[in-house]
Amino acid sequence: MSSVIEEPDIEEDDDFEMPRKKRDDDEMDITPMIDITFLLLIFFVVCSKMDPTQMGKIPEAQNGIAISAKESAVVFIEPAGNDKVILKRIDGTEFSSDEETQTTELVEYISEELKTTRGEEKNHVMIMGDGEVAVGEVTRVQKIIGDAFEDISSTYIAVKEL
Secondary structure, X not given: OOOOOOOOOOOOOOOOOOOOOOOOOOOOOOHHHHHHHHHHHHHXXXXXXXXXXXXXXXXXXXXXXXXXXXHXXXXXXXXXXXXXXXXXXXXXXXXXXXHHHHHHHHHHHHHHHHOOEOOEOOOEXXXXXXXXXXXXXXXXXXXXXXXXXXXXXXXXXXXXXO
């Protein structure tokens, strides 16, 4: 008598699979969301124009208050072509075209204008801009004035109507 031990049939072609770990229901995979965010970020960086000379024009005012030029230090801003501007005093004389010299002249002019003259105290500045002047230039002049004169109560921007 011979005894034969039978072994169970094992197929060699079957792959052995590890049981998958179940994810908790409250855990969320945010990898696709991060991918989309970076793709959008890359898209906006590539498609954006970072040219400061492409600034917009001064918008039309919807409403405002009346400010007297006699009670203000007035600076006129006029376009000079190629995104350049000409700054003028109230008497029509021009400031220098060099930005550093222009800054010192502007500060000196406003200092003189704000001094009390004939009992009239001037405590604000009016920037009178032409409708064709870029907003960036008006902002530049406003920043010069704001940095030099911290005690000024207000800076007003006016647009010359045609």
